[in-house]
Structures are given as C-alpha cells and as structure tokens.
Amino acid sequence: MFKIIYKSLMNRWFTALLTVLSIGLSVSLLLAVENMRKGTKEGFTQTIASTDLIVGAKGSPLNLLLYTIFHMGSPTENISWESYQTFANGKDIDWTIPLAMGDSHKSFRVIGTDNNLFEHYKFGRQQSLTMKSGSFDLSTQKVVLGSTVAKTLGYKVGDEIIIAHGTGGGVSFHYHDDKPFSVSGMMAPTGTPLDKSLFISLESMTALHADDDHDHDHGGHADASENEHDHEGHDHGDEHEGHEQEGQDHGDEHEGHDHEGHDHGDEHEGHDHEGHEHDDHSAHEDMEKPELAAFLLKTKSRVGALPLQREINDFEDEPLSAGIPGIILSDLWKGLSYVESTLTGISVLVIVIGLLGMLITLYNSLNERKREIAIFRSIGASPLYIFTLLISEAGILSLMGAVTGLLLSNGVSILVADYLRENFSVYLSLGVSITDLAIVGLTVCLGLLLGAIPAMRAYRQTLQDGLTIKI
Amino acid sequence: MTETAIGIKDLAFGYKPSKPVVTIQEFSVAKNTHTFLHGPSGAGKSTLLSLIAGILTPQSGTIEIFGETLSQMKAAQRDRFRGDHMGYIFQQFNLLPYLSVEENIFLPLTMSPAKKNRSSSPASEIDQLLDALNIGDLKHQSVGSLSIGQQQRVAAARSFMGQPKLIIADEPTSSLDFDNRKAFIECLFEAAKSAGATILFVSHDHSLSSLFDASVSLSEINRQP
Numbered sequence: 291m292f293k294i295i296y297k298s299l300m301n302r303w304f305t306a307l308l309t310v311l312s313i314g315l316s317v318s319l320l321l322a323v324e325n326m327r328k329g330t331k332e333g334f335t336q337t338i339a340s341t342d343l344i345v346g347a348k349g350s351p352l353n354l355l356l357y358t359i360f361h362m363g364s365p366t367e368n369i370s371w372e373s374y375q376t377f378a379n380g381k382d383i384d385w386t387i388p389l390a391m392g393d394s395h396k397s398f399r400v401i402g403t404d405n406n407l408f409e410h411y412k413f414g415r416q417q418s419l420t421m422k423s424g425s426f427d428l429s430t431q432k433v434v435l436g437s438t439v440a441k442t443l444g445y446k447v448g449d450e451i452i453i454a455h456g457t458g459g460g461v462s463f464h465y466h467d468d469k470p471f472s473v474s475g476m477m478a479p480t481g482t483p484l485d486k487s488l489f490i491s492l493e494s495m496t497a498l499h500a501d502d503d504h505d506h507d508h509g510g511h512a513d514a515s516e517n518e519h520d521h522e523g524h525d526h527g528d529e530h531e532g533h534e535q536e537g538q539d540h541g542d543e544h545e546g547h548d549h550e551g552h553d554h555g556d557e558h559e560g561h562d563h564e565g566h567e568h569d570d571h572s573a574h575e576d577m578e579k580p581e582l583a584a585f586l587l588k589t590k591s592r593v594g595a596l597p598l599q600r601e602i603n604d605f606e607d608e609p610l611s612a613g614i615p616g617i618i619l620s621d622l623w624k625g626l627s628y629v630e631s632t633l634t635g636i637s638v639l640v641i642v643i644g645l646l647g648m649l650i651t652l653y654n655s656l657n658e659r660k661r662e663i664a665i666f667r668s669i670g671a672s673p674l675y676i677f678t679l680l681i682s683e684a685g686i687l688s689l690m691g692a693v694t695g696l697l698l699s700n701g702v703s704i705l706v707a708d709y710l711r712e713n714f715s716v717y718l719s720l721g722v723s724i725t726d727l728a729i730v731g732l733t734v735c736l737g738l739l740l741g742a743i744p745a746m747r748a749y750r751q752t753l754q755d756g757l758t759i760k761i
Numbered sequence: 762m763t764e765t766a767i768g769i770k771d772l773a774f775g776y777k778p779s780k781p782v783v784t785i786q787e788f789s790v791a792k793n794t795h796t797f798l799h800g801p802s803g804a805g806k807s808t809l810l811s812l813i814a815g816i817l818t819p820q821s822g823t824i825e826i827f828g829e830t831l832s833q834m835k836a837a838q839r840d841r842f843r844g845d846h847m848g849y850i851f852q853q854f855n856l857l858p859y860l861s862v863e864e865n866i867f868l869p870l871t872m873s874p875a876k877k878n879r880s881s882s883p884a885s886e887i888d889q890l891l892d893a894l895n896i897g898d899l900k901h902q903s904v905g906s907l908s909i910g911q912q913q914r915v916a917a918a919r920s921f922m923g924q925p926k927l928i929i930a931d932e933p934t935s936s937l938d939f940d941n942r943k944a945f946i947e948c949l950f951e952a953a954k955s956a957g958a959t960i961l962f963v964s965h966d967h968s969l970s971s972l973f974d975a976s977v978s979l980s981e982i983n984r985q986p
C-alpha cells in the first residue's frame with residue numbers, strides 16, 4: 291500500500307513538493323519562533339548566571355537590577371564600603387563582585403569593580419567572561435572595554451580615553467580630562483549589558499573623584515572661564531569624535547561649571563548629591579573606597595542564600611535589600627509574555643494555513659482521482675482502504691513537511707546561533723528538542739485531521755456511486 | 762452448462778429509494794458462458810454491474826454469485842469476495858498512470874490473497890495473458906504511451922490475473938473502433954477459455970451480440986413496477 295501511495299504521490303510530485311514545502315516553511319517558522327522565544331528568555335533570565343543575590347540599598351530589587359545591570363532607570367542610594375565588607379567577608383560567602391557607578395564615557399557607563407568580576411561573573415549557560423584582546427587589567431588608570439564599546443568607538447588596546455562624571459539624564463557631566471585612562475583590554479561579546487560598559491578599578495574611581503577636588507581647587511578656574519567662551523573647551527585632543535555626543539549636554543555642563551565657579555572651597559558638596567563623600571582632601575590615595583551601587587554575591591552552599599537574603603534585608607547598620615537575580619529576571623520576563631504568546635499564536639496560525647493549503651490540494655485532486663479510487667474498488671478495495679489511502683497521503687505530506695521544517699529551522703539555527711548569541715544573547719538550542727518533536731507530532735495530527743475531510747468524502751462517494759466513473 | 766454464475770431475484774435498487782433504477786424479477790447467467798447485456802445509455806447497466814460486484818446493495822431482492830448470496834454478506838466480506846472472485850473492466854481509464862503495465866496487471870494480487878495463492882507463478886501468468894491478448898511486447902512500457910485499444914487489453918489482462926471465475930466488462934469496447942472491438946472481444950474469449958471464466962459483457966452496441974453465447978436486453982428484464 292505504501293508503495294502505491296509513494297508512486298501515486300511521485301506521479302504528482304510537483305504539487306506534493308509544493309505542499310511539503312509550504313508545510314515545511316510554516317513549521318520551521320513556528321519552530322524558529324519557539325526557539326527564539328526560549329533562547330531570548332534564557333539569554334535574558336541568565337544575564338546574571340550563578341549569582342545568588344544582588345545586594346543594594348533599601349528599595350525595590352528590580353530597580354536595583356535595572357540600574358546596575360541594564361543601565362536603566364535612576365540610581366538608588368549607594369551602600370557603604372563597610373557594609374559591603376561585612377557581607378563580603380561573611381563565612382558562607384564564595385565570592386562577591388562590587389559594582390560602583392556614576393561615571394560614563396560617551397554615554398556608555400563606567401563600572402567600578404574588581405577582578406572578581408572577570409573571575410566569577412557568569413552569563414548565559416555558565417559562560418565566563420573572556421577577553422578579545424589585551425587583559426582584564428584594572429590597575430591604576432587602566433580601563434577594560436565591553437565589546438560594544440570597543441566596536442562602536444573603535445578603540446584599540448593602549449588608546450587613552452577620558453571618563454566623565456555623571457551618567458547623563460540630567461546629571462551634570464564633569465570630565466576627568468586630565469586623568470586619561472589607557473585601554474588595557476577589550477572583552478569578547480557576551481550579549482549582556484556588560485558589552486556596553488567600561489570597567490575601572492574601585493580605586494581608580496575613588497582617585498578620579500578625589501583628584502577632581504584637587505583639580506578644581508587649582509585649575510578649575512581656567513576650566514570654567516574657558517567654558518564661558520568656548521563650549522567645547524573641555525574637549526581635549528584625545529577625545530577625537532566626542533563633539534556631537536557631548537554637544538547636547540553643554541547646557542547642563544555650563545550650569546554645572548557655573549555652580550562650581552562659586553563654591554570652589556567646598557567643591558565636595560557638589561559631589562555629595564551624587565553620593566561621593568570626600569571628607570579628607572589629602573587622603574585621596576588608595577585608602578579611600580567609593581560607595582557601591584550594588585554587589586553580587588554567591589554563597590558556598592546554595593541553601594545559604596535564602597537565610598542570607600533575610601539577614602541582609604534585616605541588616606541594622608544600613609538599610610539594605612537583597613534580591614535573587616534569576617527570580618527578578620523571570621518576573622520581569624513574565625511581564626513580556628504576551629508578546630511571546632502573540633508570536634506563538636501567529637506561527638500556529640501559519641501552520642494551520644499551510645495545512646489548509648494541503649487540504650485544498652488533496653480535495654481538488656479527489657476529482658482527478660475518482661478513476662484511481664474506482665480501480666481500487668474494482669479489485670476488491672474496501673471503502674476503508676480508500677479512506678486509509680487518502681489519509682495516509684495527508685499524513686505523509688504533513689510528516690514530510692514537518693520534518694522539512696525541522697531540518698530547515700535547525701539548519702538556519704546552526705547558521706545564526708553564534709551571531710544571535712554574541713549580539714543579542716539569544717541562546718538557540720540546536721538539535722531536536724522535546725518541543726520540536728511535539729510540534730512535529732501536532733502538525734502530523736492536525737494534517738491527519740484535515741486529511742480526514744477529503745478522505746471521508748472519498749469514502750462516502752465510493753459507497754454511493756458504485757463503479758461509475760463520471761469525468 | 763446448467764450451473765449458474767449469477768442469479769438475481771426480485772431485485773430493486775434506486776440511488777434514492779423513491780426512484781428505482783433497476784427492478785429485475787429474474788435474471789441469471791450460466792457458468793462459463795459469455796453473456797451480452799445491452800441497453801441504451803442510462804438504462805441502468807452500470808448500476809446493475811455495481812450491484813453484482815457487491816459495491817452497491819439493493820433495497821430488496823437477492824443476488825447470488827456462484828451460490829453465495831451477496832446480501833447476506835457484510836460490506837467488507839463483499840469487498841473481499843469481489844477481490845477474490847471477480848475481474849472488472851471499465852469503459853476507459855482502467856490503468857493507474859503511475860504504475861507500469863506489469864505493475865498494473867499485478868495489482869489485483871496485492872489486494873487479494875486468494876488471487877495471489879491461485880497464481881502460483883505470477884510472472885508466467887502475466888506472460889500467458891499478454892500472449893493471449895496479443896500484447897506481449899507491451900509488458901515494460903509505461904501506461905501513458907499506450908493507445909486506448911492497448912490500454913483496454915492490459916485492463917483485460919488485469920481482470921484475468923489470479924484466475925477469477927467472473928469477468929465483468931462495462932462497455933470495454935465503446936471507445937474502440939469497430940475492427941478493434943471485434944479483435945478485443947476475440948482476445949477476451951481466448952483468455953476466458955483457458956481460465957474457465959464466465960463473462961458478463963455490457964454494451965449499448967447491439968451489433969456485437971452475435972459474438973456471444975447469450976444476449977439479454979436490459980430493457981426487457983428491467984421492469985418498473
């Protein structure tokens with residue numbers, strides 16, 4: 291029987307091929323959408339992998355995460371170095387990654403951190419950070435670039451860059467232009483917001499602000515007066531292409547400098563509102579530690595994370611809050627789930643349309659195939675045989691279509707997986723997953739269901755019409 | 762020849778029960794004879810053949826084939842009975858275009874185990890049939906390259922395959938020219954003789970009746986009540 295179905299299909303190979311292709315394309319669309327959906331979700335929820343807690347000032351952990359990791363929203367309060375030390379040196383702590391913020395470079399954020407970031411930060415499928423060139427060297431006046439920063443601004447290892455105080459969004463910029471940082475390394479793409487960040491050591495960040503005060507005491511005047519005449523006066527030689535980017539902030543800056551012009555003596559007050567306290571003008575060496583926006587921590591025993599979270603939330607010396615990044619990210623993702631279901635819904639409809647195409651083709655072929663059916667009946671085929679013949683054909687077409695779709699989506703996935711992972715942190719799964727098989731199975735079932743319509747019609751006709759072939 | 766191949770009694774059938782197409786009180790075909798059944802187009806010839814083949818079921822009356830009553834069988838049994846004991850030739854389009862001549866002739870054996878058992882050596886049986894029907898050279902040709910006359914002969918060969926006892930031919934010569942008709946019927950008889958088969962041959966063409974053992978007019982036996 292299958293030989294007959296095969297030969298019969300081959301006789302109509304062109305329509306069969308078109309049918310298989312149309313089902314294949316629609317199935318591959320659904321598979322691709324599903325794969326993308328899962329991959330995007332995985333990439334997103336695993337932006338911070340293997341971290342038990344993110345700790346920051348009291349407030350919503352979601353805000354904390356958005357600000358520190360995704361560079362979205364406004365800063366919460368900072369937390370003190372002492373509090374950080376308290377928990378960083380706790381007994382069940384595997385590692386901690388400090389995160390200080392507040393500076394930027396050409397609208398990319400500068401993060402003050404330490405080598406723990408490079409050593410312990412994991413993203414996606416437990417991947418570690420890797421360097422594309424140079425090394426993760428955060429010694430004094432060294433900066434490490436995220437891949438997007440490096441690519442967009444075209445920096446090389448050894449280039450010198452200027453870091454500005456403030457992160458935009460109404461905060462006054464202040465260029466630490468006499469303290470250029472030299473690029474020590476550039477990271478490989480992670481597909482996470484780290485790509486859009488620059489990294490300096492906590493000490494450098496502190497020194498930057500300490501030196502700031504010093505600068506303004508002596509050279510601030512010149513700077514400010516220069517600014518009055520020339521808006522771009524602060525743009526030094528090594529900031530080659532910064533003009534337009536910084537141009538929009540000149541107004542702000544002007545105000546900022548005006549302000550500074552009046553209060554040279556207590557310059558640090560101007561910094562106070564941005565969370566940096568420099569009580570001791572002379573102690574701007576390495577002893578001073580900046581406050582942290584947040585820190586990530588991992589416990590030695592996973593089970594310790596929950597009690598620790600409670601402990602941090604109840605910390606008496608300073609109001610802190612701790613959240614579990616995976617859970618926060620999943621919750622955030624759920625808020626977007628309607629986009630997912632819409633996409634999935636559309637792709638399911640596309641499959642139904644593909645199968646309806648098959649239904650139409652099979653239904654149309656029934657008339658031409660009346661003689662075929664009559665011949666089978668004449669040699670003793672039962673109506674059930676005719677039904678089986680036609681429905682098997684629908685089954686074979688949809689199975690071949692679904693498998694084509696599977697191959698197609700897998701082929702495309704293999705081609706684009708690396709690109710999507712590096713640029714969009716979308717983790718496509720290669721190979722055949724349970725979901726893939728379920729989709730293939732459902733497509734075949736749906737194909738059989740729709741194939742039953744023409745098969746049923748042939749079944750009835752063959753019962754009613756006898757052996758007369760009306761053409 | 763007294764044994765009956767086909768025996769029909771008090772048969773009534775209509776596609777809609779209110780509108781009978783075939784109403785036959787009595788009709789029989791003796792075993793091993795060649796019977797010619799004629800009637801004008803639309804008289805119900807094909808309908809009657811479908812009833813005899815067990816594809817349609819009568820509203821009333823009985824049809825016996827070789828002593829077995831079709832109306833007592835279940836639908837599936839009738840299908841098997843047809844597959845095992847009958848061969849059928851249509852007016853045209855008898856062959857599956859995607860199979861070769863040989864595969865077309867072989868087809869009934871794939872459907873009926875009984876035919877397959879009877880045919881101890883299908884390859885030599887096909888050769889014999891092709892010889893008898895004068896188409897020995899067509900065996901490996903594709904169906905699409907055959908003339909209508911050749912196609913009908915291949916269809917005849919297929920109907921004899923597996924040695925069924927009853928051959929039903931529904932206007933098999935209607936699309937042939939006169940010379941071909943006669944030659945076709947002679948070949949058919951030739952094959953039937955060696956197989957010992959009964960032939961029920963239907964046509965609207967009276968002129969062929971002289972070639973047969975018996976000739977029946979459907980209009981005479983088919984009386985509307």
Ligand SMILES: Nc1ncnc2c1ncn2[C@@H]1O[C@H](COP(=O)(O)OP(=O)(O)O)[C@@H](O)[C@H]1O
Binds near residue numbers: 756776800801802
């Ligand atoms: N499948 C069918 N449904 C309804 N009426 C039919 C069907 N097949 C044939 N008929 C009617 O039955 C009558 C006999 O048809 P048929 O047996 O094909 O005649 P013949 O073969 O003698 O030309 C015709 O009036 C025809 O219209």
Ligand SMILES: [Mg+2]
Binds near residue numbers: 806807808931
């Ligand atoms: Mg007819």
